[in-house]
Amino acid sequence: MSEQNQYTEDNIRSLDWKEHIRMRPGMYIGKLGDGSSADDGIYILIKEVIDNCIDEFVMGTGKTIEVTLKDKTVSVRDFGRGIPLGKVVDVVSKMNTGGKYDSKAFKKSVGLNGVGTKAVNALSNYFRVESVRDNQIKAAEFSAGELTLEEPVTETTRRKGTKVTFTADETIFKNYKYRNEYIIKMLKNYCYLNTGLTIIYNGEKYHSDNGLKDLLGETIAEDDRIYDIIHLKDDDIELAMTHSKSQYSEEYYSFVNGQNTTQGGTHLGAFREAIVRTVKEFYNKNFEASDIRKSIVSAISVKVEEPVFESQTKTKLGSTDMGPDAPSVRTFVNDFVKNKLDNFLHQNPETADALLKKILQAERERKELSGIRKLAKDRAKKASLHNKKLRDCRVHLTDSKNPRSLESTMFITEGDSASGSITKSRDVNTQAVFSLRGKPLNSYGMTKKIVYENEEFNLLQAALDIEDEMENLRYNNIVIATDADVDGMHIRLLLITFFLQFFPELIKEGHLYILQTPLFRVRNKKETIYCYSEDERKAAMEKLKGKPEITRFKGLGEISPDEFKHFIGQDIRLDPVMLDSATSIQSLLEFYMGKNTPDRQEFIINNLKVELDVEVG
Structure with missing residues (x-):
């Protein structure tokens, strides 16, 4: 019998808890990532620790949470009851150990599986937990889940509560970098969902008095609202809604037990149904x-x-x-919306009139577009154009039960050589390629009609499957992969303009990125180093000594498929295109794509820093 066919007792092994988490981190925290995406593992680690603090707040203890980030070390401190001192080590290092199995205490808790802080512990090269109760403190330290220090219980004057400090393990989270924008957004969401809670992050205070109304207030500018935000609440449900003057598509923020359900689910489906039914009945x-x-x-x-x-x-x-002996989520949400929204519209005729006008306007626009839409679909069918533009992958974001669905990525490339290199080197399971031909149209100031009339935009919309609703989005990451020269920068701007104009929520929800590609290759006979900046090139030359060979890449087409797989694989570097609430989308579009002088446009293109300059709201 060949060695590979032997299957004996020696093949069976049991991993202890920390080995299993470290070997299969994706099972516990989703994808690893490098911090360029809001759902990357390093943010899930912070979330798991904060969730425990939130549970303390919900139980009525600890109205403040302090979060600090210095270099790559995160510290989270609450002023809750503190972990019982005799269980401090067990709670962070023994599976199926925690206070949430007593469902009386944590009936509607955020995390119920007893895994959270254990996963953080196992995936950190430094992890310290401190608990203060009854003027006594107990602390322990770990590395990769192994206990390295257990301090005895001592007297203290510190306020009660729990403090967790950790540094994510760089052997697991490679080249990672925390982005403040993602952390702040997460912390603000905690405040919106827990009115009265204060979170202090690196000295900045975050607090909300009006819950989801404040969330929408930050999301949509006052002059872009058709009517004032409707805000409705009951014991186990809260909603806020308005309609936008400038946005084409639907945009939803959904939460369950304080958890941001970015992919929606039964509660969001019920909400979307309930709004339609209630509005139809009201009018x-x-x-x-x-x-x-x-x-x-x-x-x-x-x-x-x-x-x-x-x-x-x-x-x-x-x-x-909704729970044992409770109504279905659908019935619960529908009954709430039917009663509260219907009452609100009766009591606020101005809002009801504004909403009616908006619906009638949408109806007119849809009818105007229907002929063009049909024409575009017929044209695409006849020419089988989908196949020419899109080289698809196997796993999509809509396959939510597939553990790799969050990795689903579509690269938007320009030119045959770049498309060819990415297509040959991509992971066919999770990476798709959409090929542009030349520069896309400047869609600034145009109506949705152009999306159907312009072949490339129509096919891009179809490839993403976002024509009707965002819930159908097929890729978690949409990556613009263009050359780093002026032409490439201009194509980036034109694509960002398209998304801002017609699908801004793709950017708001953190799906749009720019692919970083190396500027130089520095190598000798033993080693090759790819460099993304002049500083990296100098460091590589110093490291390789002698006279290494230096290649300057002028465009993506010059990078061979064999090399390209290094840049779109495990070590991929992505710059997120972000939005904040400081500027309206309209003013951003005007600034970048309006009738500026050529000098100013050139200045903008040459100075575009995706993370800094395209952060608007």
Whole structure:
């Protein structure tokens, strides 16, 4: 019998808890990533620790949480009850140990699986936990889940509570970098969902008095709202909604038990249905669902007993019921919306009139577009153009039960040589390639009509499957992969303009990136180093000594497929295109793509820093 066919007792091994987490981190924290995406593992680690502090706040203890980030070390301190001192080591290092199995205490808790801080411990090269109760303190330190120091209980004058400090392990999270924008967004969400809570992050205070109303207030500028934000609340549900004057698509923020369910789920589906049904009944008109929901910007939060999520990272709710002996999620959400929204519209005729005008306008626009849309679809069918533009992958974001769905990526490339290199070196399971031909059209100031009339935009929209609703989005990451020269920069701007103009929520929700590609290759006979900046090139030359060979890459087409796989694989470097609430989308578009002088446009293109200059809201 050949060696590879032997299957004996020696092949069976049991991993202890920390080995299993370190060997299969994706099962516990989703994808690893390098910090360029909001759902990368390093943010999930912070979230797991904060979730425990939130549970303390919900139980009525500890109204402040302090979070600090220095270099790569994160510290989270609450002023709750503190972990019972005799269990400090067990709670962070023994699976299936925690306070949340007593469902009386944590009926609608964020995390119910007893894994959270154990995963953080196992995936950190330094982890310290301190608990203060009854003027006594107990502390312990770990490395990769192994206990390295256990301090005895001592007297202290410090305030009660728990403090966790950790540094994520760089052997697991390679080349990672925390981005403040993602951390601040996460912390603000905690405040919106827990009114009265204060979170202090590196000295900055975050607090919310009006919950989801404040979330929408930051998301959509006052002069872009068709009517004032509607804000409705009950014990286990809260919603806020308005319609945008400038946005084409629907935009939703959804939460379950304080968890941001970025992929929605049963509660969001029920909410979208309930709005349509309630509005139809209120006006007694059989409107199309898409006309009612077009341009809606809204947020919903529900609290469910023992929720069932479709993945460990809890991005999509799978539960159909609110809890044991409770109504279905669908019935609960529908009854709430039907009663509260209907009452609100009766009591606020100005809002009802504004909403009606918006629906009728959406109906007119849809009818105007229907002929063009049909023509575009027929044209695409006849020419089989989808196949020419898109080289698809196997796993998509919509396959939420597939553990790799969050890795699904579409590269938008320009030119045959760059498309060819990426296509040959990509991972066919999770990476798709969409090829542009030349520069896309400047869509600034144009209506949705152009998306159907322009072949490339129509096919790009179809490839992403976002024509009707964002829930169908097929790729978690949309990556613009162009040359780093002026032409490449201009193509980036034109694509960012397209997304800002017609699908801004793709950017708001953190799906759009720029691919960083190396500028230089420095090598000798033993080693090759790819450099993304002049500083990296100098460091590589110093490291390799002698006279290494230096190649300057002028464009993506010059990089061979064999080399390209290094830049779009495990060590991929992505710059997120971000939005904040400081500037309106309209003013950003005007600034970048309006009728500026050629000098000013050249200045903008040459100075575009994706992370800094395209952060608007």
